[in-house]
Amino acid sequence: MASGNSILQIDDINLAFGGVTALNGISFDVAEGEICAVIGPNGAGKSSMLNVINGVYVPQSGRVIFRGQDCTQMRPRQIAKLGMARTFQNIGLFQGMTVLENILTGRSLKIRSTWIEQGLNIGRARREEVENRALVEEVIEFLHLQSIRKTPVGKLPYGLQKRVELARALVAEPTLLLQDEPMTGMNLEEKKDMSCFALEINREYGTTIVLIEHDMSVVMDISDHVVVLDYGAKIGDGTPDEVKNNQEVIDAYLGVTH
Amino acid sequence: MIYRETGTFSTSYIEDRKLFPIPFDKWAMGVFLLFMVFVVPLIASDYWLAAHLIPILAYGCAALGLNLLTGMTGQLSLGTAGFMCFGAFFTFNIMLRSPEWMNLPLAMVLAGSVTGVIGVIFGLPSIRIKGFYLLVSTLAAQYFALWFFRSYPYFLNYATATVTLPDHHFDLFGIGDAFGVDMASFEAKYLLSLGIVCALALFAKNLMRSSTGRNFMAVRDMDIAASVIGIPVIRTKMLAFFVSCFYCGVGGALFCYAYLQVLGIRTFEMNRSFEILFMVIIGGLGSIAGSFYGTVLVYEFPILFSWAGDYLLGGAFDTAVVDNVAKILYGILIIALLIREPGGLAALWLTAKQKLRTWPFPH
Numbered sequence: 001m002a003s004g005n006s007i008l009q010i011d012d013i014n015l016a017f018g019g020v021t022a023l024n025g026i027s028f029d030v031a032e033g034e035i036c037a038v039i040g041p042n043g044a045g046k047s048s049m050l051n052v053i054n055g056v057y058v059p060q061s062g063r064v065i066f067r068g069q070d071c072t073q074m075r076p077r078q079i080a081k082l083g084m085a086r087t088f089q090n091i092g093l094f095q096g097m098t099v100l101e102n103i104l105t106g107r108s109l110k111i112r113s114t115w116i117e118q119g120l121n122i123g124r125a126r127r128e129e130v131e132n133r134a135l136v137e138e139v140i141e142f143l144h145l146q147s148i149r150k151t152p153v154g155k156l157p158y159g160l161q162k163r164v165e166l167a168r169a170l171v172a173e174p175t176l177l178l179q180d181e182p183m184t185g186m187n188l189e190e191k192k193d194m195s196c197f198a199l200e201i202n203r204e205y206g207t208t209i210v211l212i213e214h215d216m217s218v219v220m221d222i223s224d225h226v227v228v229l230d231y232g233a234k235i236g237d238g239t240p241d242e243v244k245n246n247q248e249v250i251d252a253y254l255g256v257t258h
Numbered sequence: 259m260i261y262r263e264t265g266t267f268s269t270s271y272i273e274d275r276k277l278f279p280i281p282f283d284k285w286a287m288g289v290f291l292l293f294m295v296f297v298v299p300l301i302a303s304d305y306w307l308a309a310h311l312i313p314i315l316a317y318g319c320a321a322l323g324l325n326l327l328t329g330m331t332g333q334l335s336l337g338t339a340g341f342m343c344f345g346a347f348f349t350f351n352i353m354l355r356s357p358e359w360m361n362l363p364l365a366m367v368l369a370g371s372v373t374g375v376i377g378v379i380f381g382l383p384s385i386r387i388k389g390f391y392l393l394v395s396t397l398a399a400q401y402f403a404l405w406f407f408r409s410y411p412y413f414l415n416y417a418t419a420t421v422t423l424p425d426h427h428f429d430l431f432g433i434g435d436a437f438g439v440d441m442a443s444f445e446a447k448y449l450l451s452l453g454i455v456c457a458l459a460l461f462a463k464n465l466m467r468s469s470t471g472r473n474f475m476a477v478r479d480m481d482i483a484a485s486v487i488g489i490p491v492i493r494t495k496m497l498a499f500f501v502s503c504f505y506c507g508v509g510g511a512l513f514c515y516a517y518l519q520v521l522g523i524r525t526f527e528m529n530r531s532f533e534i535l536f537m538v539i540i541g542g543l544g545s546i547a548g549s550f551y552g553t554v555l556v557y558e559f560p561i562l563f564s565w566a567g568d569y570l571l572g573g574a575f576d577t578a579v580v581d582n583v584a585k586i587l588y589g590i591l592i593i594a595l596l597i598r599e600p601g602g603l604a605a606l607w608l609t610a611k612q613k614l615r616t617w618p619f620p621h
Contacts (some may be wrong), residue, residue: 054486063315080488092483094476096544104469111469115497118468119461126272129468133271174489246385 007032007176007208009050013052013062014043015232023059024046030176035202035209037219040229047089049229050178053210054086055079077085081109083234085174087165089181089212095154099145099164100136101240102153106171107132139167143197159190164220166197168231177201179211183218191215195222220244228252263615270530277463279490294452299445307444308517314557315451316512316552321537321549322455322462323505328465328535329543331498332478333384334392336465337377337399338506339530343523344373345507346514347413350521353427354415361430362515363454376494377503385492400531407523420522447516454512458505461545474498477542529571540592542604551603563588 005037008030015023023045030036051057053064055076064072072080080154085106093102107196110132113125140146143163148156153164162182169177182198183191195218201207219226219240226243230252236243243249266281268274278284302311324338348369353360380399384392407413414421423441428434428450434441450465465471473494476484485491507560533556541552563584571580599606 053448056486077488077490080486080566082608085488088483088486092480094479096479097472097475101472101475105472105484105489106487108469108473108476113469115470115501117467118470119465121464121468125468130271131277132469133275137271168487188613 006030007030007067007157007211008053009063010049010053011063011064011065011074012048013059013064015048015052015057015059023052026062026232028234028237030208030210033202033206033208033213035198035222036214036222036225036227036228037223038210038227038234039214039219040232044229045232046229047064047237048232050086050180050212052208054178055150061191066081068094070072080172083173083175084178085172085176086168086178087162087169087182087183091158091165093153093161093165093168096152098150098152099156100140100149102138102164103136103145103167103171104132107136107169109172132236136167136171139170140198142170143167162186166194174207175204176208176210179209180183181212181214183215185212191218198222207210275467277467289492291456296448299448302448304444310558312444312448312451313353313513313517314553315448315455316509316517317537317557318456318509318536318550318553319455319512320506320509320534320548321541321553322459323502323507323509324534325538325541325543325546325549326465326474327498327502328538329545329548330471330478331474331495331502333381333495333498333569334389335396335399336393336528336531336535337380337403337501338534339510339526339528340400340403341373341503342510342513342530343407344376344503345369345510346506346521346526347407348372349511349515350415350421350423351413353576362427362450363430364507366454366511369511370504373507373510374500374504377499377506380424381496381499382496383498385581403483403526404523414523419524422520427515451512451516454508457464458508459546459550461482462501462505465610466546470494473597478579499582536592538600542602545602547603547607548602548604551607555603559588559591560585 006029010026010028010030013023013026014021022112026045026049037175038049040046048057051054052059055071055074055078058073062072062194063070066079066082069082074082088109094105097105111128113128114123117123117125143166145160145164145167148160148164153161156164166182169179179198183194188193189200196209198209199222202209211223223240226236226238226240227234228243228249235252236246236249238246263280266279268276268279272277278287298311299307316500320338320342323341324335327335346369349362349365352365352368356365365370377399380396380402387395387428409613411417428441429445430441430583440446466474472485473489474523476487476489477491477494477498481491484494510526514520537552537556538549540555541550541554542548564581567578567584569579595606596602599609
């Protein structure tokens with residue numbers, strides 16, 4: 001699916017929390033339309049990497065370039081406006097709201113009506129609600145969430161919550177989707193579903209996906225490009241096959257005898 | 259079964275988004291409102307209007323305001339009475355110092371807006387602090403309001419303690435003279451309060467089922483996730499403070515104009531803030547109808563208990579003792595309610611509805 005143009009360029013990112021170095025000179029490119037997996041042992045800095053990409057953390061040095069724009073210093077909201085959406089490792093859903101309301105929040109960037117119009121429920125506000133609902137329903141159908149749309153998310157099992165979170169990210173119509181461990185804690189069936197969804201999103205909408213995942217069989221199956229981090233440094237970068245045979249990567253995962 | 263939900267299907271998103279998707283609810287609400295508008299002013303005595311219905315409406319308005327802020331957006335506040343104070347004083351001053359065409363509802367909207375802006379200023383700490391710390395910082399609003407109006411007697415028209423609000427402030431566009439109606443009667447005040455509170459409740463309901471309301475709840479539930487999906491967190495918090503304080507301001511104006519008929523600083527002491535906070539918690543945080551359930555319970559139960567006490571034991575014991583026992587019983591009732599149902603009366607109502615739905619075969 002990759003077209004060769006890079007949509008996201010990570011250039012020499014350094015991030016430290018106090019004295020702890022989380023990311024040490026990381027650089028890699030994500031090509032438009034590809035599925036890029038970021039892997040690495042626990043504490044390698046994968047989630048930090050994602051947080052730097054979408055502006056939750058600001059790195060001490062280095063640049064993040066998304067669709068030709070330097071967004072290193074931007075706030076998460078500005079980056080979301082550029083067309084980036086993400087899901088969280090330990091679920092970032094709004095627990096007091098229903099599935100439908102949660103997914104609708106994903107559309108908030110597209111709302112044009114003011115709060116006064118919404119309070120009076122007139123014209124534009126009313127029209128937008130219906131339009132957004134129609135779009136949300138498409139995604140609900142795509143991810144098979146029809147039967148639970150009015151359920152409060154807090155009552156749903158973990159696997160479904162992850163799927164609702166994916167739906168919320170998708171309704172923003174992102175060009176780049178970041179997924180932080182979308183399949184952790186899922187059984188085989190659910191993992192299969194989530195992998196299929198990722199592939200379908202990638203093919204149907206042409207969305208570029210960057211995902212963090214621990215399940216190697218999933219990573220090797222669905223990704224076009226794999227980046228391996230260990231202790232905050234990049235130790236591998238290439239196609240799944242290249243990475244699989246990279247000695248440094250094997251050492252990081254299996255350990256080496258000293 | 260009178261109450262039926264089955265058989266109602268939405269065939270479009272507009273229908274699915276209706277305020278009352280179930281026809282029975284719609285009819286019940288309609289009948290209730292018609293009763294409140296046409297029947298109540300005819301049958302209720304001045305005592306019932308002046309000492310029960312009007313204060314409930316005024317308290318309800320302020321409670322709704324606090325619920326929008328605390329229940330919906332998750333920003334704790336103890337400044338409620340302070341904001342009511344601003345609303346009441348500004349309404350009085352606008353009425354006092356404006357030309358002839360000014361009328362009470364417009365003055366309340368203007369005063370509410372100014373109160374909203376003041377609310378935003380006192381809400382600024384919420385950008386950085388949360389929870390109990392914010393609660394403490396909103397106390398500043400409470401004390402500032404009292405200090406401000408004590409320091410500048412201009413706003414009380416240089417009266418010593420209280421001002422009696424003049425009847426002619428109630429006249430709307432000369433309707434009173436034209437039709438020979440007494441616009442300052444309790445019936446008129448009641449209808450004015452009812453109209454304003456219904457309009458504001460409807461506005462709040464619309465707000466909560468649209469994007470702004472979802473943004474409020476998103477900020478309450480998880481502000482980091484909210485900012486990542488593009489919700490402007492700070493702006494949403496400030497808007498919540500504005501809208502909330504607008505409601506509190508209007509509530510304060512109603513409290514003085516329609517209920518007490520005098521304006522004074524002592525009305526808006528700290529304990530009023532607590533009272534409204536209890537109404538919101540007992541009614542149900544995050545529920546618009548709950549704000550009114552809570553208001554009715556907190557306002558009426560102490561009266562009911564003391565009546566019952568007087569009626570049952572009045573002859574045998576001293577009135578003061580009976581009153582205190584009634585207060586204790588009322589306190590126990592509140593504690594029991596909150597242990598049994600932390601979601602308040604609104605949640606209790608939903609549970610009851612669910613039970614009735616499956617009755618008599620709950621499994």
